[in-house]
Amino acid sequence: MKRFRNVCLSLLALFILSSAGGYLYFKRAFKAPLNQLVIPEGAYQVPFIWKADSLNGKASPNAAMLLPVTVPGCSKIFYMQFDLGAPYSLVYKGKLKAIAERTSGVTIQETESGAVLKDFRFKVGSMDIRAEEVNVLAYGNETINWADTASIDIIGTLGADVIDRKVLVLNYPQALMQFSDEVPTAIAAEAVFTTLAFEERRVIIPAVINQKETQVLFDSGSSAFELLTDRETWLELAKNKAAESITAVNSWGNTLTVHSIASDKNINFGQTALPLRNVHYIDGTTFMQRTLMQFSGMAGMVGNTLFLGKVIVLDTKHRRFGIVK
Structure with a gap:
């Protein structure tokens, strides 16, 4: 599995890139190479x-x-x-x-x-x-x-x-990917699309979480987290009377604490609603990381677990994201 410290670095880069002041200051540091x-x-x-x-x-x-x-x-x-x-x-x-x-x-x-x-x-x-x-x-x-x-x-x-x-058509049930120049006709007829951003080659998808419009980073290298978010959103999405699970992980020599809890809420991508079974937040991050997340307009990061059983479309050519019905 991708090292946990890389997950944290990926999130930090996105929060910096998507915050107004952070973007100007760190633009070169996090700019994707050619x-x-x-x-x-x-x-x-x-x-x-x-x-x-x-x-x-x-x-x-x-x-x-x-x-x-x-x-x-x-x-x-x-x-x-x-x-x-x-x-x-x-x-x-x-x-x-x-x-x-x-x-x-x-x-x-x-x-x-x-x-x-x-x-x-x-x-x-x-x-x-x-x-x-x-x-x-x-x-x-x-x-x-x-x-x-x-x-x-x-x-x-x-x-x-x-x-x-x-x-990219990512078919989770069949464990199959298709790389192409255009969305296949049969897939296009069955998919429900929303927009997609590909800022510095990072997949950012608009979403609605708990009736709030926001954005999430999609990271196929992270399967551990259905939705990794901040503590406030985590509390809002937690299932009533659900028991919290706590896991300690190592990130660049520092111990971080992952808080996980069951959820009975949905995350919406355009007209498609997907159930959230578990949500997570990280304790032990720096003040800078927490501040950038709060002001970036990002709700967090979603991984493969959220889409298991689905067929999704990442069309970076036309900047759209789709989920097959």
């Missing part, structure tokens, strides 16, 4: 698998979405986590060093700003992707079980740059 991915035209269906994990001993069967990836010169299927909370894709140094020993098409270059791969070519399912340059994160070991074709070796993260100016 998109280095070259994505082919056409429609490509890619199956995904779920990676299970746990948070303080609590099992989560849908902790992360993994997409199958192949690299020229290697017959083995690798995986990348699909994480729309990340504005750009990256690869893990440990696994890439192991792959580089098997193929001539992978060469890690050290630069002043860090390690990179140039002209890196790979396939996500049957979709050919070329990264003119991709960052290499110093993460993970160099162990790959080449003999075990069923082993799950995660070599990086596929971020929101892969859906830039594209359409």
